[in-house]
Amino acid sequence: MLQSKEIIDIIKNMDGTTVDEVHYEQDGLVVKVKNQNPYGTSESGVVEKKEEKPTTKKAEPSSDRDEEQVQAQSDSDVHTVTAPMVGMFYTSPSPEEDVFVQVGDTVREDTVVCVLEAMKMFNDVHADVDGEVVEIIANNGDLVDFGQPLFKVKPE
Known part of the structure; x- marks a missing residue:
């Protein structure tokens, strides 16, 4: 019988491919995984955001552009924690509990910073670096x- 990790691996391997569906049956267990359109509505939202930035930059005074250049340089000193899979992003283990991390918190490489829910399974996402959540x-x-930026962490 398939283990949870194996099902997650199937989902991860399908992401970004042209495979539309995987159907697996064994000993009465049926696993059916459908690949969502990687260029669906959530992706178009990202494109819209990218298009807004150049327009904003043209209207800004030069001192703000200098500040953005400094910010871009400091971003290169920051580790970006990305989504290891497609899923629903949650900042706490449940609605009643405190968030895993907040801006300003110090994290270790193995610190859980959020969970991603896929197929009713919750998967921990770790900071992957020692540092401060910025x-x-x-x-x-x-x-x-998959691969979407979730957090920025300034490494120690």
């Missing part, structure tokens, strides 16, 4: 894509 990019309850 930005939480995704919003609680968002559907995130």
